Amino acid sequence: MNTKNVLSMLTELVKLPSVSSTLPSRDMGNIKVIEQLANWLEPLGFAIRILPIAGSPNKANLVATLGSGSGGLVLAGHTDTVPCDDTLWHSDPFALTERDGRLYGLGSTDMKGFFAIAIEALKPFLEKPLSAPLIILATADEESSMDGARSLVHADVSGARYAVVGEPTGLKPMRAHKGIVMKGITITGRSGHSSNPLLGNNAMDAMHEVMSGLMQLRQELALKYQHPGFSVPTPTLNFGCIHGGDNPNRICGQCELHFDIRTTPGMDNGELDSLIQKVLTPVAERRAINIGLRALMPGLAAYEEPENSDIVTLVEHLTGQPAGTVGFATEAPFFQQLGLQTIVMGPGSIDQAHQPDEYMALDQIQPTVDVLQAMIKRYCQ
Numbered sequence: 001m002n003t004k005n006v007l008s009m010l011t012e013l014v015k016l017p018s019v020s021s022t023l024p025s026r027d028m029g030n031i032k033v034i035e036q037l038a039n040w041l042e043p044l045g046f047a048i049r050i051l052p053i054a055g056s057p058n059k060a061n062l063v064a065t066l067g068s069g070s071g072g073l074v075l076a077g078h079t080d081t082v083p084c085d086d087t088l089w090h091s092d093p094f095a096l097t098e099r100d101g102r103l104y105g106l107g108s109t110d111m112k113g114f115f116a117i118a119i120e121a122l123k124p125f126l127e128k129p130l131s132a133p134l135i136i137l138a139t140a141d142e143e144s145s146m147d148g149a150r151s152l153v154h155a156d157v158s159g160a161r162y163a164v165v166g167e168p169t170g171l172k173p174m175r176a177h178k179g180i181v182m183k184g185i186t187i188t189g190r191s192g193h194s195s196n197p198l199l200g201n202n203a204m205d206a207m208h209e210v211m212s213g214l215m216q217l218r219q220e221l222a223l224k225y226q227h228p229g230f231s232v233p234t235p236t237l238n239f240g241c242i243h244g245g246d247n248p249n250r251i252c253g254q255c256e257l258h259f260d261i262r263t264t265p266g267m268d269n270g271e272l273d274s275l276i277q278k279v280l281t282p283v284a285e286r287r288a289i290n291i292g293l294r295a296l297m298p299g300l301a302a303y304e305e306p307e308n309s310d311i312v313t314l315v316e317h318l319t320g321q322p323a324g325t326v327g328f329a330t331e332a333p334f335f336q337q338l339g340l341q342t343i344v345m346g347p348g349s350i351d352q353a354h355q356p357d358e359y360m361a362l363d364q365i366q367p368t369v370d371v372l373q374a375m376i377k378r379y380c381q
């Protein structure tokens, strides 16, 4: 393994800004990073497919495939980064900077570094044909909408059976995380003079009942679903923000509540909608008030790879660590939907992600190369 190669590739990747943000003014697109990866992989013999993201001309996924057969391996990650506040950085976030055994740069650990290391790791396997495909899969928009991974339902990863999502876990294998559902409830009543309740229909009164109902639902979900692998073993439901009314002497005409539900593996996001609706409908009917429910973002399914699946057994053996669970969401459920046994495992620490002076520790590189090479040997050779 040549550390210099990893450093020079990572320098190039960090140099190409690919911030994704739900704020259109900060959103950049990832196409430059995708093209750079393709430019490195094509000369190595990979078949390159760049899959545009519908409606986003500057965004794409990359599926780069070497070899054919069945039972192969996908090395997957996202090419976008979160936005950054460069005034809080001690070096240029877009110029990879080595200091004290660390590589500082935006995306160095989350997760452009994984691609640089993966490409260096696969080089010894170019000499003779593989018995099953090795696929480098790079996505757009993981940090915002996950639209890249969502559009992968159309991707062709035929011949692959296993996937590593190289998110920063300090190279500890992770085989489960919770799902996320974010909802908004808008109650529209009628305002009027506060001196007589009959002059209006109070949206805040109705919201109070809705919230009580949701707290009841929260308890029911916690009784029904538990997963001992998580530090918070039950699903959660958090009221995040609420806005309603304007003046104390006016009946509140409108009230809006935003909340999220973190689901445990085994829960069905679609079923949640009807459970929430069951809370809302009786309140709306009893109070003759309008209650609307909407998704604030497309939901993300919970993810779990069975503890006895082949890939979990292999990476536990290779790393000497039992597979755990992570507190953050990843693209893993989308790779499972493609029929791949999927593990989340990569270099760097999530503690350094999404904040100023993000870095990848240099000592993460060699162990990552070792694990990836052992996996390629096992699944592709």
Ligand SMILES: [Zn+2]
Pocket (backbone or CB within 6 Å): 078, 110, 111, 142, 167, 168
């Ligand atoms: Zn990430």
